[in-house]
Amino acid sequence: MRGRKIGREPVPDPGSFPQRPYDLVKEFTLALVAAVVLTVGLAALFSSPDETPITLARWARAAPDDFTATAVAELAATSGTAQYGPPYTTTPGAEQKIGPVSLQRAAGVTIPIDTARDFVLRPLTAAPEPASVSDGLTAWRTAPVRRQQQWAAAYADALDEAGGDPTRVQPGDYGPVPVLTSRLLELAKAGALDGELLAAGHFYQTDYTEPLLFLGDGSYLEDQARARHLAGDQWGMMNETGNYPGQPWLWLYTLWYQIEPFSSSGNADALVWGLMALLTLAFVLVPFIPGIRSIPRWSRVYRLVWRDHYRSHRTARRH
Known part of the structure; x- marks a missing residue:
């Protein structure tokens, strides 16, 4: 039996298919114009407002009493940053935990911050100082730590009694604290403090860790955030400035901060992180x-x- 020879199938004639004119340049132009119009229109409707940056200078000018009270807390090492724990300080028991495991302590202090030294004393030393400020810096550095804390605590109490206004503080044993904080306020209002904290130990002034920590220790930054619906209990993690549409994919993460037991827990960040890690693992293993x-x-x-x-x-x- 002879095998059948299978040849190649004939190649169809391209001219046998229906044809129509097609203007590629025209389609590209129309698509480009439509994309530009949609982009500009949607940006005008849904984009975030162009808010001016919140700086130390803006804070000092808008809320000088809050700035002064925060500077005193930095000297006394009672501010949020001073008591935060790793990665900034070694404050015992300050770290968040998941059960007995402390993720902060495991990572250690990777960005050491001494609030009195980094936020107050070093900027004052770097700037040209009047004799009274130089004497105040010397008096502070030569005093025992306990004495420093007594001065700062006494001045903080006096500020509370005076409604936060340094000009109404009654005379007392405050050491050099009023002189130091007053000069720091002047530097901040002039805009010099922003530069001092950015330049500290860095060639490139792109590390905003210290200015942001200092700002976060006061109430001014939180007040501005709440006014723009950016607080944690306002779903701020997924909002943009002014409650504009933000990152909807973050809704599941920020949801847990709105409900118990996370909303009132001191370990909320660690607990939410752990829960999201479990949910993500479950999703991967589906x-x-x-x-x-x-x-x-x-x-x-x-x-x-x-x-x-x-x-x-x-x-x-x-x-």
């Missing part, structure tokens, strides 16, 4: 979890997604 991995097959959702295929398959079977 193809391997018996029962859950079979839900699409049981629900027959795939038939809805591929309905055109199954419709044509049924039609072909009929014929």
